[in-house]
Amino acid sequence: MPFQSISHSRIRMLIIASVFLMAVFVVRLFYLQVIEHSKYSILADAEQVKRLTIPATRGEIYMEDNGTPVKVVLNETVYTMFVDPKIITDPEAVKDVIREVAGGNTVDGFAKLVDKKDTRYQVVAKNVTRRQAELIKKKELAGIGFQAVVRRVYPEGTLAAQTLGFVNYDQKGQYGIEGRFDKQLRGKDGMLQSVTDVSNVPLTIGNRNVNIPAQNGANIVLTLDRNVQAYTEKALSDGLRKIGATDGSVIVMDPNDGSVLAMANFPTYNPSKFAKVTNANAFNNAVVSDPYEPGSVVKTFTVATGINTNTITPQSTYVNTDYITIDDRTITNATKGQTGTISIQHALTWSLNTGMVTVAQRLGGGTINRQARNTMYSYFHDRFHLGQMTGIETTGEVPGELIPPTAVEGNAVRYSNMSFGQGMNPTMIQVAAGFSSLINGGTYYYPTIIKGNLNDDGDIVPAKQKKPQENVINASTSATMRTMILKARREFYAGNDRKGYDIGGKTGTSQDIVNGEYTFDETTGTYIGFGGDTKPKYVIMVRVSSKGRALNGGDHALPIFTDISNWMIDYLKLQPKG
Amino acid sequence: MSYYSSTTYARRRTGMTRGYNSVAFTSSVKLGPVTHTVLVALMITVLGLIYLTQATKATSYDYEAQKIETKIAELSTEKTDLEVENARLTALDSVRNSSVARAMTSPGAPQHVSQ
Numbered sequence: 001m002p003f004q005s006i007s008h009s010r011i012r013m014l015i016i017a018s019v020f021l022m023a024v025f026v027v028r029l030f031y032l033q034v035i036e037h038s039k040y041s042i043l044a045d046a047e048q049v050k051r052l053t054i055p056a057t058r059g060e061i062y063m064e065d066n067g068t069p070v071k072v073v074l075n076e077t078v079y080t081m082f083v084d085p086k087i088i089t090d091p092e093a094v095k096d097v098i099r100e101v102a103g104g105n106t107v108d109g110f111a112k113l114v115d116k117k118d119t120r121y122q123v124v125a126k127n128v129t130r131r132q133a134e135l136i137k138k139k140e141l142a143g144i145g146f147q148a149v150v151r152r153v154y155p156e157g158t159l160a161a162q163t164l165g166f167v168n169y170d171q172k173g174q175y176g177i178e179g180r181f182d183k184q185l186r187g188k189d190g191m192l193q194s195v196t197d198v199s200n201v202p203l204t205i206g207n208r209n210v211n212i213p214a215q216n217g218a219n220i221v222l223t224l225d226r227n228v229q230a231y232t233e234k235a236l237s238d239g240l241r242k243i244g245a246t247d248g249s250v251i252v253m254d255p256n257d258g259s260v261l262a263m264a265n266f267p268t269y270n271p272s273k274f275a276k277v278t279n280a281n282a283f284n285n286a287v288v289s290d291p292y293e294p295g296s297v298v299k300t301f302t303v304a305t306g307i308n309t310n311t312i313t314p315q316s317t318y319v320n321t322d323y324i325t326i327d328d329r330t331i332t333n334a335t336k337g338q339t340g341t342i343s344i345q346h347a348l349t350w351s352l353n354t355g356m357v358t359v360a361q362r363l364g365g366g367t368i369n370r371q372a373r374n375t376m377y378s379y380f381h382d383r384f385h386l387g388q389m390t391g392i393e394t395t396g397e398v399p400g401e402l403i404p405p406t407a408v409e410g411n412a413v414r415y416s417n418m419s420f421g422q423g424m425n426p427t428m429i430q431v432a433a434g435f436s437s438l439i440n441g442g443t444y445y446y447p448t449i450i451k452g453n454l455n456d457d458g459d460i461v462p463a464k465q466k467k468p469q470e471n472v473i474n475a476s477t478s479a480t481m482r483t484m485i486l487k488a489r490r491e492f493y494a495g496n497d498r499k500g501y502d503i504g505g506k507t508g509t510s511q512d513i514v515n516g517e518y519t520f521d522e523t524t525g526t527y528i529g530f531g532g533d534t535k536p537k538y539v540i541m542v543r544v545s546s547k548g549r550a551l552n553g554g555d556h557a558l559p560i561f562t563d564i565s566n567w568m569i570d571y572l573k574l575q576p577k578g
Numbered sequence: 579m580s581y582y583s584s585t586t587y588a589r590r591r592t593g594m595t596r597g598y599n600s601v602a603f604t605s606s607v608k609l610g611p612v613t614h615t616v617l618v619a620l621m622i623t624v625l626g627l628i629y630l631t632q633a634t635k636a637t638s639y640d641y642e643a644q645k646i647e648t649k650i651a652e653l654s655t656e657k658t659d660l661e662v663e664n665a666r667l668t669a670l671d672s673v674r675n676s677s678v679a680r681a682m683t684s685p686g687a688p689q690h691v692s693q
Contacts (some may be wrong), residue, residue: 070665071661077658153668155662201640201644204637226670387650
C-alpha cells in the first residue's frame with residue numbers, strides 16, 4: 001500500500017509537471033502565434049517574400065534600307081567587374097586574368113585597387129562583354145564579381161546623331177528620337193512578388209505571389225533611309241571641307257508624302273560618346289531648331305503666291321532699275337545689270353529682289369498695302385506653314401518667326417524684305433516642306449520622320465500621319481512653278497547634273513547679324529531644289545555657314561545639292577527621259 | 579390547391595413511420611478510445627505527409643522553372659549580343675572599310691536602254 005501510494009503520488013507529480021510544461025508551451029505558442037501574430041508575420045514576409053523588378057527592355061530604333069528596316073539603335077548587356085580585395089586569395093592571379101581578358105576595359109591603376117586589402121569593393125573594369133565575363137568566371141578565382149549593365153549601342157556611329165539623340169547615364173533619352181519618345185521606348189517595368197528561398201529562387205507557395213510581366217518599349221521605325229542619310233552626311237562633310245566652312249545642314253525629303261529621308265548636321269558627334277562632346281550645339285538638330293533668314297529661296301514662294309492669285313504670270317514684265325523704294329528704304333539687287341523691261345521668270349532666274357518686291361506690290365494693286373500683306377501672310381503662314389511648328393517628331397523644334405501684318409513691325413518694308421527671304425525666320429524643315437507643296441501639285445504634307453512601330457511579328461504598324469492640306473496652290477500653279485524653278489537652275493547651274501532628268505532649284509544668300517547688325521562679311525548660303533523623272537521624287541535643302549565667312553548659295557551650298565541629287569538618281573533607279 | 583396537397587403528404591409521412599420498427603446495425607468489433615486516438619493520429623500523419631509531398635513536388639517544379647528561365651535569359655542575352663555584333667559588322671562604315679569593299683572599283687555611269 002505504501003508503495004502504491006508513492007507510485008500514485010509520483011505519477012500524479014509527473015502528470016502535473018507534464019501538464020504544466022504543456023501549458024507553458026501552449027501559452028507561449030498562443031502568445032507567439034496569436035497575440036504577436038502580425039509582428040512575426042511581417043518579419044517572416046520581410047525574410048521570405050521578395051519583390052523583384054522585371055526590367056522592361058528599351059525599344060530599338062530602325063531606319064529604312066531600300067525598304068527594309070535595319071537596326072540603328074540597340075541594347076547590349078555589359079558588365080562592370082569588381083573585386084573584394086579582402087577575400088582575394090591570389091592577387092597576382094587576379095591581376096593577370098584581368099589584364100589578359102579585360103585589358104582594354106580596365107580602369108586606371110586597377111592593380112593597386114586589387115591590393116587594397118582594407119576595402120571590400122573596387123571597380124576594376126567597365127563595359128566587359130559577356131564573353132569576357134565568362135572567361136574570367138571559368139578561372140574560379142575568389143573575390144571577383146560582375147554587375148550587369150544595359151547600355152545603348154549605336155553601331156552606325158555618328159550617323160543621324162542629332163535625329164537619334166542618346167540615352168544618358170540615368171537611362172533617360174536626350175535629344176532626337178531618344179528624347180522625344182523616351183516614354184514609349186522605355187516601356188514599363190514588371191514586378192514579381194514571391195516567396196523565395198535562400199538563393200532568391202521564387203517559389204509558388206504562399207497566396208500573395210504577384211507576377212506583372214514587363215511591357216517592353218516600342219520599336220520605332222524611322223522614315224530616314226540609312227543609305228541616303230550616310231551619303232548626305234558624306235556629301236555635306238566633303239562639301240564643307242572643300243569650302244573650308246564649319247557649319248552645315250541638309251534635309252532630304254520625299255515631296256509626295258512629307259517623309260524625311262535624311263537630316264544631316266555638321267558639326268556632329270557620336271551618341272555612344274556623348275559625354276565627350278564639348279560644344280553642346282552638336283546635340284541640336286539645326287534643321288528643326290535653328291531658324292534663320294533663308295534668303296532668295298523664298299522667292300519661289302512669292303512667285304507662287306503671285307501666280308496662284310492670278311496677279312502675275314512667268315511672262316509678266318516690270319521695269320528693273322536695280323533698286324526700288326519702299327517707304328523710306330531703298331532695296332537693291334544683289335546682282336546688278338539686268339535692267340530694263342524684264343519678265344518675272346528672268347527676275348527669278350537672276351534672283352532679283354526688285355522683281356519680288358514688284359510681285360508684292362501687285363498683290364496690293366500697286367503698293368504693299370494691308371491687302372498685299374494679308375495675302376502674303378495667308379500664303380506664307382497658312383498655306384506654306386512658314387513660321388510655325390510642323391510637328392516633326394523630334395525634340396527641339398521651334399516655330400521660327402513670321403511677323404503678321406497686324407503687328408506694328410508687319411509693315412510694308414518688312415513685307416518687301418520678306419518677298420525675297422529676309423525679315424523672317426523659318427526653319428529648314430518649314431522651308432523644305434513648304435517648297436515640296438510648290439512642286440508636288442499643290443499639297444502640303446506635314447513632314448514626318450516616323451514610319452511606324454515594328455511589332456513582335458516583324459511587321460510595321462504604320463504611324464498615324466496628319467491629314468495633308470490640299471490645294472495650297474492650284475495644280476497648274478505648281479506645274480508652272482516646276483518649270484520656272486527648272487529654268488532657274490538650267491540657266492546657270494545644271495552643268496554637273498545627270499542628263500535626262502528634271503532637276504530644278506533656287507539659290508539663297510542671307511546676311512548674318514553680327515553685333516546686332518546685318519553684315520556682308522558673314523553670310524549664310526542656301527540651296528533648295530528638287531529632282532525626279534516624270535515627277536519630283538526628292539527635295540534637297542542645303543545650308544552652309546561659317547564664322548567670319550561670306551558664303552553664298554550658288555558657290556557653296558549648290559555643289560552639295562548637286563552631289564546628293566546625282567547620287568539620289570542612281571539610288572532611286574530613276575529612268576531618264578527620252 | 580397547393581395547400582391541400584401539402585397537408586395530405588404530411589399525413590402520409592406520419593402514417594409511414596408509425597407502423598415500422600427501426601433496426602440499427604451493431605458491429606461486433608469494438609474500438610477503444612486508444613485505438614481511436616491512434617487512428618486519428620495516423621490519419622493526420624498521412625494527410626500531413628501527402629501535403630508535404632505535394633508541397634515539395636511543387637517547389638521542385640519551381641526550381642525546374644527557374645532553371646528554364648535562367649536558360650531563356652542566357653539565350654536571350656546571347657541573341658542580343660549576336661544582333662549587336664551583326665549590326666556592328668553590317669554597319670555602313672564597317673562595310674565600307676571591309677577588305678571586300680576596298681577591292682571593289684567605282685561604278686561607271688549607268689546606261690539606260692529605251693524600250
